[in-house]
Amino acid sequence: MIPAAFDYVRAGSVDEAISLLGSHEDAKLLAGGHSLLPAMKLRVARPSTLVDIGRLSDLSYVREDGDRVAIGALTRHHDVANAEALQQLCPIVAHAAGQIGDPQVRHMGTIGGSVAHGDPAGDLPTVLLALDAEFVAQGPKGSRSIPASGFFTSLFETALTPDEVLTEIRVPKAAAGWSFLKFQRRAQDWAIVGVSAVRSNGGVHVGLTNMGLTPLRAAGVEEAVGSGADPASAAARADEGTAPPDDAFGSAEYRRELAKVLVRRALEEAMA
């Protein structure tokens, strides 16, 4: 389909991108384009201007940084999946990136685009929420760090302001025990329900994909595990505080039950 008419500008730097966002009303950043362009072609999204940051190669990196791993926001999913630093120090991120869409999507889509899009059905937002990642955003007034717990505010909405650019994702080293279970009908689909479990300080962090308006933490499950519950009884609380969608992929009722099964399996795998 053909999008509604729009203007296009290419930013040569993050600073230029920020200034372009500030000077164009209804401007949107274009990175990999794998969520934005289909929405524009369906004329669901109608930005006045696209600010293309896809060629800012200095935002494509994965590097160890103290007790963290820093990932540039424009790192493509394929590169995240194959980054040695992540495979060794925070393998759930590399693994999850390798499960996104199909090879074409993974070679175009970026981790920053996935995070900033704020889709509760996306794979990486849940992983990053379970990891307590930090998101570095740069705006006209400088740079700030936003914790994952406060980043995803509603459906397709985040704590980023319209003139901010997400530049970096910082994740802890978490290689002890983890599980990423994505339940979908077809390899290329979004998760009907997804579960990310990461061991942390004797407990476990559990993130849920597509169980509400934002990626969610399964607080009841984490609490139960912390109190010594076995995976099956902890997983029975998987749908607490969730509001799963009813759609063509599955009913809310089915998603609730699926979450319990998947959380149990994820806990068993992460704790093994």
Place this chain on the structure above:
Amino acid sequence: MATTQTYVGQSILRKEDPELLTGRGRYTDDLSVTGMLWMSVVRSPFAHARIKGVDVSRALQTPGVVAAFAGSDFEWAGPLLMAWPVTDDINNPPHMPLATDKARYQGDGVAVVVAESRGAAMDGAEVVDVDYEALPAVTDVEAALEDGAPIVHDDFGTNRSYTWSLTNGEIDEVFSKAPVVVKERYRVQRQVPNAIEPRAIVVEPNMASGQFTMWSSTQIPHVLRTAMTLATGIPESKLRIVAPRVGGGFGSKLQVYPEEALALAVARRLGRPIKWTETRSEGYLATHHGRDQVQEMEIAADEDGKILGYRANILANMGAYLRIIAPGTPVLGGFLYCGAYLGDAYQVTITGVFTNTTPVDAYRGAGRPESTNAIERAIDALARRVGKDVVGIRRMNFVPPFTEPHQSIGGLSIDSGNYPATLDAALGMFDYEQLRKEQQARRDSGDVRQIGIGFSTYLENCGWGPSKIIGNVLNYAGGGWEAATVRCHPTGKVVVITGATPHGQGGETVFAQVAADQLGITPDDVEVLFGDTDISPNGWDTYGSRNAAVGAPAVAQAAERVREKARKIAAHELEVAEDDLDWTDGAFRVKGAPDRAKTIPEVAFSAWTAHNLPDGVEPGLEGSSFFDPENLVFPFGAHICAVEVDTETGKTEVLKYVAVDDIGTVLNPMLAEGQVIGGVVQGIAEALYEEATYDESGNLMSSNMANYGIPGAPEVPSIMVGMGSVTPSTTNTLGIKGVGETGTIASPPAVLNAVVDALTPLGVTQIERPASPENIWRAIRDARGGAA
């Protein structure tokens, strides 16, 4: 007379592939014509709404827009062609290309905008102001027949379009006396055909001569030409329809679409070429859908499971209008609710029902996947009831092997068959006993992942289809013959012109194989032309597995006529009597002196120069034929499927799939195998993945490829295809049956039976289609009494 068979039966590579695989194929959307305008269709967002007014003034002010028309701006010579009034009292609403009074499904066209670019046409379409009064909608066939349901076509006062029925034998007596009656209910969910190439149309008018050329991504250029004449009044002699390369159809391009008539009418009105290409999401609304039936299937049997009678009551969703063969589509399966089995009585009742949904029509298999779903699942239910295994119950009810036509209880005269042979061959390939052991081990251990094995020993009818029968018995308005011309060029190269319209099946290859064998040349010497009504003026096109079964015999017959003429010329040149010539090793040879010979290319040159022809023989070497078969053809086979079901999540994986199809003479085993594999994959998709759903207001919920669910390569196993059984058809001299649809006809019940088999230990006896994870999860939960 002996013919030298060389190429038929060989897996030669597809002649069309070098062009298609290197991107040199020209599809309709590749075409541009100078001065061309783009058309965009304004579609109703409501499933059911009164149209109180259409204002195109804002569209006309949009940059690039040249014209815009509402439905009332057109005068049509007639409605879009509906060619199959299955009963005399059918309710058949005239379907005009644009709605004027009411929109009757989401996507129903209400206006068109024409602009200098595709984007401008869409911009204009967005601002056409249509004043709708939304009405309650009905999408489900059973709800549509209830009192007080919204009525789709007010004039009829009912949503019932027709009821077609067939009774053989003493049906009531058989059922009332039978010791065992199983009654099953199945919903055959709606499918979106999803040809890889969306529909596209280009119309070029010649306003001086009054001639129009339409390129369309269609399966039926010949039928379309007649239909366009009926809709627009442009005579057929002034209309040229071209189907260039067509990227699949699966029945969805066996249609006369509103956009085709609109593009022609707008081109005539503006005197400028018009182009329209469907977007994928537009196609989900505006290209016809398939299946969508509610079935009640009963089998009467004795205590041992020997079947006595069959009774089926079918509600078939027609959608909002009757499209070209929509009423007949379920009837194509109406003689097959007994499958490949014996019985004493048979009754099928089919009711076509209007709803506020996209029109439904033929989709790969058309009526036969539906009937096969009913009989192949119900026979499993019978096996469960009488305590027989699913193989044994099929064997004891099979029609025994036959080589002369057999009169089935369903009313068909079946050409030839050996049903146990395909079952034996499939079992031999499947490693059946080992999988049953593995299944038992998992049942014994209470494994979360259970294994199931399912069978489908189907029979179908295809090769559309003897003109007298389809016209006089089935009330179809068209013919069922196929035409071919074989023309030898002076240097001996050959052109085959066929009235079939292949669009992915490999027709160019198999027609060349058939002609090459008849003429003693190679397929490389043969060009096959088709899909252009100026080049191939006569034909009934491609659908219903008729390319090989009806198209190929026509080519063979035309080539034989060429050879018979060539024999006269060869005898004259060799100075012998015709009877003194043998046709061996691709040449006419003098008996006893085989070195004295003439090949067809040699004779072609003589026929062209015409210097030395026998008395009464005209120059040129060319033959034509119209082949009208005496009967349909009846492929059959055995498909076996093994699945693994995660009983906690409901997710199913197909572990193994064996298909043995008896399609009579196989023209090209590689292409036949490809047809079976493609069909089986499409059928697995139907069984496990694909479903078009509407919400209560009639909004299409599965509206694009992201949420419709076509499986990809990771979701399907390799399909093992066996061609171990060949019973030649008696319907045509080549012995061909047909293979285009066997895969989609056979496979869904094999997969669904396997799923039910896997879940039998959990008490599950029934599964909703598609057997999606959620539907399986629900079946398990319900079997456990409501607690998951």
